[in-house]
Amino acid sequence: MTTSSLQSTANILKLTPGQLDMLAGGQGRSVRKAMEILAALGEIYGAGRMAPVASVQIAGVSYDNLGEAGLSWLEEMAAGGGKVRVLTTLNPAGMDVDNWQALGIDAVFAENQRRVIDAFASMGVMTTCSCTPYLFGNLPHYGEHIAWAESSAVCYANSVLGARSNREGGPSALAAALTGFTPLYGYHLDENRRPAITIELEAGLLKDGDSASFGALGKAIGSIMEAEGSRPVPYIRGVEQASLEQLKSFCASLATFGGAALFHMEGITPEAPLFDPPERRFTLDHAALSSARRSMTDAQPGEVDFVSLGCPHLSIAEISRLASLLEGKRVVKEFWITTARPTKLMADRLGYTRIIEASGAKFAADTCCVVAPIQGRFKVMATDSAKACYYGRAKNKFQIVFRSFDEVVAAALGETYEDTQA
Ligand code: F3S
Numbered sequence: 001m002t003t004s005s006l007q008s009t010a011n012i013l014k015l016t017p018g019q020l021d022m023l024a025g026g027q028g029r030s031v032r033k034a035m036e037i038l039a040a041l042g043e044i045y046g047a048g049r050m051a052p053v054a055s056v057q058i059a060g061v062s063y064d065n066l067g068e069a070g071l072s073w074l075e076e077m078a079a080g081g082g083k084v085r086v087l088t089t090l091n092p093a094g095m096d097v098d099n100w101q102a103l104g105i106d107a108v109f110a111e112n113q114r115r116v117i118d119a120f121a122s123m124g125v126m127t128t129c130s131c132t133p134y135l136f137g138n139l140p141h142y143g144e145h146i147a148w149a150e151s152s153a154v155c156y157a158n159s160v161l162g163a164r165s166n167r168e169g170g171p172s173a174l175a176a177a178l179t180g181f182t183p184l185y186g187y188h189l190d191e192n193r194r195p196a197i198t199i200e201l202e203a204g205l206l207k208d209g210d211s212a213s214f215g216a217l218g219k220a221i222g223s224i225m226e227a228e229g230s231r232p233v234p235y236i237r238g239v240e241q242a243s244l245e246q247l248k249s250f251c252a253s254l255a256t257f258g259g260a261a262l263f264h265m266e267g268i269t270p271e272a273p274l275f276d277p278p279e280r281r282f283t284l285d286h287a288a289l290s291s292a293r294r295s296m297t298d299a300q301p302g303e304v305d306f307v308s309l310g311c312p313h314l315s316i317a318e319i320s321r322l323a324s325l326l327e328g329k330r331v332v333k334e335f336w337i338t339t340a341r342p343t344k345l346m347a348d349r350l351g352y353t354r355i356i357e358a359s360g361a362k363f364a365a366d367t368c369c370v371v372a373p374i375q376g377r378f379k380v381m382a383t384d385s386a387k388a389c390y391y392g393r394a395k396n397k398f399q400i401v402f403r404s405f406d407e408v409v410a411a412a413l414g415e416t417y418e419d420t421q422a
């Protein structure tokens with residue numbers, strides 16, 4: 001950058017002397033590149049200034065998505081002396097870092113994936129390799145500015161925790177980590193957190209609903225948001241209670257099908273009391289929810305050759321439930337349990353891992369059924385995740401059987417069950 005363009009950017013974004021020094025290269029090559037990315041975003045989106053961030057979650061970790069170009073860029077940033085300045089965690093990789101061979105990952109891929117993780121580690125990133133950072137230590141407070149990538153986690157942080165993040169991409173999240181700042185625009189500002197549409201749920205719509213029901217709800221509401229065109233923030237009424245796992249599932253689905261980064265849910269999320277329900281209203285009834293649910297299945301349970309739970313990554317409560325369902329039984333399908341390494345370590349200590357692995361199911365920590373390189377290995381996947389359904393079809397070309405958590409486990413066991421979706 002020339003001196004005059006530096007000064008112009010500094011004036012537009014009201015950069016502090018320290019931020020200007022970063023932009024001018026005074027704090028190293030990687031920090032300069034990072035601040036250039038943030039300044040460009042700030043200018044494009046009309047940010048008034050940079051805000052300090054409390055934490056970062058970086059996506060774009062799987063070598064399957066990054067390829068050689070992405071890996072080279074990361075290694076260049078690491079070689080440029082970049083070090084993160086705030087708590088920074090990492091999205092899933094393309095393999096279980098410890099157990100990749102048992103999952104059928106080839107050695108060349110594993111070596112490239114290892115280089116990706118090493119590049120992040122050398123910059124001080126905690127290589128948690130999970131999309132649920134809020135389950136193990138990256139848990140921002142209400143109102144804090146953060147810079148998170150991973151759409152499901154951004155939606156959770158904004159909506160359930162009341163933190164403030166835009167939907168960052170991998171490079172902009174890494175840039176925020178290396179500088180400690182993010183440009184102040186979008187969901188960081190009060191005016192962009194206001195709801196624009198009200199979604200009324202028919203009475204009893206989610207009575208006894210499980211995480212898959214919340215996933216189907218996310219698809220139904222996401223479809224309304226997409227049809228509205230401008231991705232309006234929804235204000236949702238009629239959900240009487242929602243567990244962490246149900247909200248985790250809902251966030252992943254709403255972000256996938258509606259591009260949502262934020263919603264308000266009356267009686268559930270912390271910012272809902274700040275607003276009146278908007279006048280533009282939509283009603284969701286049982287037929288709409290069933291239709292959303294059915295639309296995610298395009299194969300018969302008997303055709304399933306791959307079963308996966310853990311999109312987003314399973315919580316310890318879900319792993320406990322899984323252990324109780326699998327105890328003393330044998331699975332008859334390839335069955336991946338995807339979760340965070342820290343959650344897996346808890347499962348080890350609590351005895352759940354031993355029970356689950358004795359059934360023949362496989363833990364796939366650090367990764368998931370979407371970012372692992374498994375296209376072509378399987379034809380029909382059973383899942384309870386609406387997000388996994390979308391990307392299983394779009395990225396891995398799977399057909400999908402979308403069912404409840406317990407029904408998915410039954411599919412892995414080859415058990416017959418009353419098919420609630422038939
Ligand atoms: Fe997480 Fe992979 Fe699903 S990153 S939200 S488990 S697609």
